[in-house]
Amino acid sequence: MIILFGVFLLTLLVITALAIVRSESLFAAVILTGIFSLLMAANFFLLDAADVALTEAAIGAGISTVLFLGALALTGERERGGSTNRLLALGVVTITTLIVIYATFDKPRLGDPEAPVQTHVAPWYLEKTPEFIDIPNAVTAVLGSFRGYDTLGEVFVVFTAAAGVLAILGRVRRVRRRDERAQTVEDARGGQSS
Numbered sequence: 630m631i632i633l634f635g636v637f638l639l640t641l642l643v644i645t646a647l648a649i650v651r652s653e654s655l656f657a658a659v660i661l662t663g664i665f666s667l668l669m670a671a672n673f674f675l676l677d678a679a680d681v682a683l684t685e686a687a688i689g690a691g692i693s694t695v696l697f698l699g700a701l702a703l704t705g706e707r708e709r710g711g712s713t714n715r716l717l718a719l720g721v722v723t724i725t726t727l728i729v730i731y732a733t734f735d736k737p738r739l740g741d742p743e744a745p746v747q748t749h750v751a752p753w754y755l756e757k758t759p760e761f762i763d764i765p766n767a768v769t770a771v772l773g774s775f776r777g778y779d780t781l782g783e784v785f786v787v788f789t790a791a792a793g794v795l796a797i798l799g800r801v802r803r804v805r806r807r808d809e810r811a812q813t814v815e816d817a818r819g820g821q822s823s
Contacts, residue, residue: 635675642668655701663694680769692791699798703805 645665652658666689673682737744754771764770772780 631675635672638668638672638675642672653707655704655706656698659694659697659701662697663690666690666693677766678768679766680772688787692787696791696794699795703798 642665645661645668649658649661649665652661666685669689670682670686673679673685741747754775755767758764758767758770762770762774764773
């Protein structure tokens with residue numbers, strides 16, 4: 630049953646991704662992006678990665694959607710016309726893809742017992758986690774306890790980024806209001822002189 634639900638969620642992910650790409654309304658694209666993040670969080674939860682699911686739900690569906698909506702308030706509702714540099718964009722995407730694929734050649738094979746991650750710290754964490762922390766999921770135990778300060782630092786980074794973006798959006802909005810007031814005063818003076 631879980632496999633069937635997972636396939637259903639993956640199908641919804643593909644449909645949502647296609648809808649995001651095809652959407653001409655920026656508002657609809659932002660909302661669909663939030664839905665995509667919630668579907669990803671559900672997938673992570675099915676894979677027993679509750680910590681990653683909560684992070685995806687909070688950051689991907691929550692904060693990112695709010696920041697995108699804030700940015701959308703400063704722009705138009707519709708996407709501008711197509712770019713004339715499609716070949717340049719295709720070239721950049723192709724080169725980036727090839728670089729990423731080339732970088733994966735140096736990685737150890739999936740499940741390789743001789744990989745550095747399998748021979749160094751992972752065995753200690755898997756052996757000692759039940760003894761030190763009574764949490765059945767080793768990833769959650771590592772993130773919540775052994776790397777608690779690191780996780781707290783990541784929360785502060787996300788908070789600082791959100792506060793910075795909101796400060797920039799607020800400043801742009803204040804400048805826009807000031808310019809609108811100045812234009813209104815100028816229009817009123819122009820109407821009185823004629």
